[in-house]
Amino acid sequence: MTNINQSISSLSVERARIPPVAFVLTACIGVIGSNSLALGPIAPEVARSLGVDAPAAMTASAAFGLGTAASAVFLGRLIDRYGAGRMLAAALLVLAIGLGGSAAAPALPFLVSAQLLVGIAAGIALPAIYTLAATVAPAGRESETIGLVLTGWTLSMVAGVPLSAAIADFAGWRMVYAVVAAATLIACAAVRFAAVQEVSKGKATSPFAVLGVGGVVPLLAACAAFMAAFYGVYGYIGDHLHAALGLPVSANGLVAASYGLGFGAAAFLDRLIDRFGASRLLPVIFLAVAGVYVSMSAASGSYTAMLGVVFLWGLANHFGLNVLIMRLTALDPARRGAIMGLNSGVTYLALFAGTIGFGEVYAAAGFSALPVAAAGLMLTAVFSAALAPR
Structure with missing residues (x-):
């Protein structure tokens, strides 16, 4: 009888193990994040090579963001029709083509066009990744699985950004995009051959039809406030320092590393989310993020203090993003693709709005006012998350 019980127990542990495909999804996030963060450090070299100034070179990054937002909203719904695994593999292939085009761009318009294509592919890939993460997560370990996948952003921030700068120094900026393109092809092959149990495919829902699903609107409003606060503050830390x-x-590189390490360290605590419940924790986590912003305003005059607060910022933001994705993907499993597409679209629109809006505040009142404004946005996120039905 003891042997039988031990066998049943071992089978339960086996079923609860996070599947290997989750690590593949982590790598997919890593390559997408590496592209989205790469241009900033290498912009001066790109500008010199193409005969433009640095702000003009950064229009390629804007094209990436706008392409991602539009694609996520209007094409993310295809994930529900054709399956997240298939759409992810196709998107990664297009992503690699766009990265190859970026590496070979002879002039700025070509680079902008290539990055627009990369953005369109990323707008499909990101919601597909989040949908797959929720699909493959073992029962009771949803937050740990999604948290593991989210550490791909840590990989891109802690390793991708410094590596991109180093590659640009030794081999030129074009090699940066060539290396990321090669990594994307490897990730594409891994997704293609990974054993993913797809959910039953349905029809491609209108991107705005899912707004009628209970909880979608308040959670997307919380996402908008959460992301605008992050990008609005993060975009001006470097200039403040x-x-x-x-x-x-x-x-600024050490600040990025501190944030990324905090974001990654939170993955070891994600099991607490499954224990206490995502719907109960989300307003509390957003309130904690608001507290971090208040601390950041007080610490803005000290580099050492800022490094410590930024680590806590990454820690808290990981929990916020993890639980937000858990809540959104649980609302309607049959239409996860469309819902996560809207989520990614809102995220990148918030990037644009947060950067522009906080820039005005920064110019008028200095950096210490930005975390205060971000804390105000987080209180809006707390209220919106509390309105979402459990």
Whole structure:
């Protein structure tokens, strides 16, 4: 009888194990994040090579963001029709083509066009990844699985950004995109041959029809506030460190690493989310993020204090993003693709709005006002998350 019980117990542990495909999805996030973060550090070299100034070179990044937002909203729904695994593999192939085009771009318009194509592919890939993460997660380990996948952003921030700068120094900026393109092809092959149990495919839902699903609107409103706060503050930390604290530009790399390490370290605590419940925790987590922003405003005059607060910022934001994705993917499993497409679209529109809006505040009142404004947005996110039905 003891042997039988031990056998049943071992089978339960086996079923509860996070599947290997989750690590493949982590790598997919890593390559997408590496592209989205790569242009900033190498923009001066790109500008010199193409005969333009750095702000003009950064229009390629804007094209990527707009392409991602539009694609996620209007094409993410195809995930429900054709399956997340198939759409992810196709999107990664297009992503690799766009990255190859970026590496070979002879002039800025070609680079902008290539990055627009990369954005269109990313707008399909990201919701497909989040949909697959929710699909393959073992019962009771949903937050751990999604948290593992989200650490791909840590890989891109902690390893991808410094590596991109190093490759650009030694082999030129074109090699950066060539290396990311090769990594994307490897990820595409891994997705193609991974054993993914697809959910039953349905019809491609209108991107706005899912707004009628209970909980979608308040959670997307919370997402907009959450992401606008993040991008609005993160976009101006580097300039604050250089202009106000007199630090070299390289100091921003350590800030990015501190945030990424905090974001990644939170993955070891994700099991607590499954224990206490995502719907109960989301308003509390957003309130904690607001508290971090208030601390950041107080610490803005000290580089050492900022590094510590930024680590906590990454930790809290990981929990916020994890639980937000869990809540959204659980609302209507048959239409996860369309819902996550809207989520990605809102995220990248919030990037645009947060960067522009917070730029006005930064110019008028300095950096310390930005975390205060972000804390106000997070209170809006708390209220919106509390409105969503459990």
